[in-house]
Amino acid sequence: MGRLADVAVAGVWQTKQGDMSDRTQPSVWWESVRGACADAGLSLGDIDGMVGDGPLEPGLRERMPAPGIAEQLGHPLRFHARSVVGAGSTASGLNLAAYAVSHGLAEVVVIVNAVGGRGAGYTSASRDEAVAAMAKLSGPYEYVFGTTRVSDCAVMAMRHMHDYGTTAEQLAEIAVAQRHGATLHPLSVHGHRGDLTIDEVIGSRLVADPLHLLDCCSINQGGGAIVVTSAASAAALGRHAPVVLLGYGEGHSHIDPNSVEKLTEFPAARLAADTAFGMAGVRRDEIDVAGIGDHFTIGVLMGLEDAGFCGKGEGGAFVSGGGTAIGGRLPTNTSGGFLSFSHAGICGIFTLIEVVEQLRHEAGLRQVADARLGFVSGVGGVQQAFSAAVLGRA
Amino acid sequence: MSDYQKFLPEGIPDSHLPFWDSLREHQARVQRCDDCGTYRYIPKELCPRCHSDRATWTAVSGAGEVYTYTVVRRAPTPAYQADVPYVLAHVTMAEGFRMIARLTGTEPEAVRIGMPVVIGYEDVTPEWTLLAFRPASPAAQPAQTQPAQTQPAQTQPAQTRGEATGS
Numbered sequence: 001m002g003r004l005a006d007v008a009v010a011g012v013w014q015t016k017q018g019d020m021s022d023r024t025q026p027s028v029w030w031e032s033v034r035g036a037c038a039d040a041g042l043s044l045g046d047i048d049g050m051v052g053d054g055p056l057e058p059g060l061r062e063r064m065p066a067p068g069i070a071e072q073l074g075h076p077l078r079f080h081a082r083s084v085v086g087a088g089s090t091a092s093g094l095n096l097a098a099y100a101v102s103h104g105l106a107e108v109v110v111i112v113n114a115v116g117g118r119g120a121g122y123t124s125a126s127r128d129e130a131v132a133a134m135a136k137l138s139g140p141y142e143y144v145f146g147t148t149r150v151s152d153c154a155v156m157a158m159r160h161m162h163d164y165g166t167t168a169e170q171l172a173e174i175a176v177a178q179r180h181g182a183t184l185h186p187l188s189v190h191g192h193r194g195d196l197t198i199d200e201v202i203g204s205r206l207v208a209d210p211l212h213l214l215d216c217c218s219i220n221q222g223g224g225a226i227v228v229t230s231a232a233s234a235a236a237l238g239r240h241a242p243v244v245l246l247g248y249g250e251g252h253s254h255i256d257p258n259s260v261e262k263l264t265e266f267p268a269a270r271l272a273a274d275t276a277f278g279m280a281g282v283r284r285d286e287i288d289v290a291g292i293g294d295h296f297t298i299g300v301l302m303g304l305e306d307a308g309f310c311g312k313g314e315g316g317a318f319v320s321g322g323g324t325a326i327g328g329r330l331p332t333n334t335s336g337g338f339l340s341f342s343h344a345g346i347c348g349i350f351t352l353i354e355v356v357e358q359l360r361h362e363a364g365l366r367q368v369a370d371a372r373l374g375f376v377s378g379v380g381g382v383q384q385a386f387s388a389a390v391l392g393r394a
Numbered sequence: 395m396s397d398y399q400k401f402l403p404e405g406i407p408d409s410h411l412p413f414w415d416s417l418r419e420h421q422a423r424v425q426r427c428d429d430c431g432t433y434r435y436i437p438k439e440l441c442p443r444c445h446s447d448r449a450t451w452t453a454v455s456g457a458g459e460v461y462t463y464t465v466v467r468r469a470p471t472p473a474y475q476a477d478v479p480y481v482l483a484h485v486t487m488a489e490g491f492r493m494i495a496r497l498t499g500t501e502p503e504a505v506r507i508g509m510p511v512v513i514g515y516e517d518v519t520p521e522w523t524l525l526a527f528r529p530a531s532p533a534a535q536p537a538q539t540q541p542a543q544t545q546p547a548q549t550q551p552a553q554t555r556g557e558a559t560g561s
Binding site for chain 1 (some may be wrong): 492
């Protein structure tokens with residue numbers, strides 16, 4: 001039994017991202033697992049634990065997925081758990097996987113996110129269907145009025161601008177920086193569209209004031225997985241520089257947006273980050289690369305503030321001049337993030353995988369020079385729950 | 395019997411029904427803690443301030459001011475899209491809690507954070523009445539007013555949005 005930091009991300013995999021309606025969701029799920037195992041130098045037969053959701057199946061098979069996975073692997077699993085931080089649940093699952101491995105409950109744990117097929121609701125390949133389904137996530141005290149996920153966050157941006165003078169141009173800086181990363185990632189959904197300018201972002205149509213279309217994440221399908229094992233095993237496998245979890249924290253504060261004091265400042269995000277940094281013994285200014293849940297540009301700006309990378313209200317200045325770009329003061333969501341890389345299902349896994357690839361020094365043209373320490377914030381709902389992880393190159 | 399095509403509340407627990415009943419009566423009542431007097435909006439078992447589980451459904455003044463807002467231009471479904479652009483406001487009520495609803499009776503361009511508003515009601519179906527806000531002061535209304543979609547508290551039921559728009 002040991003510490004979280006004795007556990008490493010040994011393998012990662014991302015499938016094609018985009019319209020996967022010609023594939024079944026279970027096939028995307030298993031491709032992700034197979035790919036992550038191969039990346040680690042492991043085989044499917046090595047898996048003895050899982051965190052999170054399995055392939056979409058009816059009834060108990062979905063609610064209790066590990067037995068069905070074991071059935072196909074041909075051997076029993078020793079561990080299954082779920083972390084629940086909304087879209088951040090896959091990234092936050094790393095904590096549970098690290099717990100299982102460090103405490104001898106399992107040796108090889110997979111965390112998977114997969115969206116594909118002709119699924120209904122918010123995993124649909126149809127934008128209209130996904131938008132309508134996501135709108136109802138807020139609950140009846142909001143959706144009856146015609147709220148959307150965009151409007152839920154637009155009200156935060158509106159108040160942030162009012163209180164701190166944050167501008168649409170500053171929010172656009174985030175979209176511009178991330179799009180550039182996406183142009184350098186062969187799997188990104190929007191990279192092929194090329195670089196953006198600030199004028200293009202603020203000139204795109206308003207979806208919910210003050211958020212423009214290009215302030216909003218993609219809606220698409222795709223899969224991804226990570227494999228976690230002991231740092232010693234990962235080093236012995238020798239495929240990649242092991243990436244270890246140095247610190248972790250969560251914060252869960254409110255579900256009713258009327259119940260949080262301000263819609264510009266989320267103490268749960270601060271709580272998660274303070275716990276993670278405290279555990280890691282790492283300072284904010286030591287972080288080389290970050291991944292912040294970015295359903296909308298305003299989420300990145302407030303996420304940087306709430307995680308303590310700058311003061312409250314200073315996010316606009318922090319991101320200006322390419323602050324979050326590769327080569328900027330804190331490269332953030334360097335794959336393009338949900339805005340330009342992929343927003344599919346429990347998409348926090350993509351945030352995590354990009355930081356892992358950066359810390360491995362395998363990010364290709366997106367590589368942040370000599371990245372050794374990374375920070376990942378997973379966001380659940382609309383700033384209602386947070387996970388925070390400090391990762392290091394072992 | 396209703397041709398109302400927008401979302402109606404689903405899955406409302408019985409414990410929340412006094413609030414929805416109060417909307418149908420056009421006099422919003424929310425929980426007020428019996429022990430510390432704090433108001434809360436979406437019904438809850440505990441007072442977050444003092445943890446008391448005793449509360450009384452209490453009529454609200456209906457006055458508030460805009461804490462923040464947005465103008466929706468891309469709506470969740472075609473039935474809502476017919477209304478765009480529409481304003482969603484988070485309003486700090488005089489009693490100290492916030493509520494979310496449409497802000498009607500004003501042009502989107504005229505909305506400001508801090509502007510005073512009052513509660514109104516929309517009887518969207520025979521079973522369901524929804525909150526709406528409208529500007530408190532006539533001066534805040536545009537010169538060219540839209541058809542009234544809300545009525546102040548303590549008056550007879552408003553014409554429903556469904557009837558008014560034929561949607």
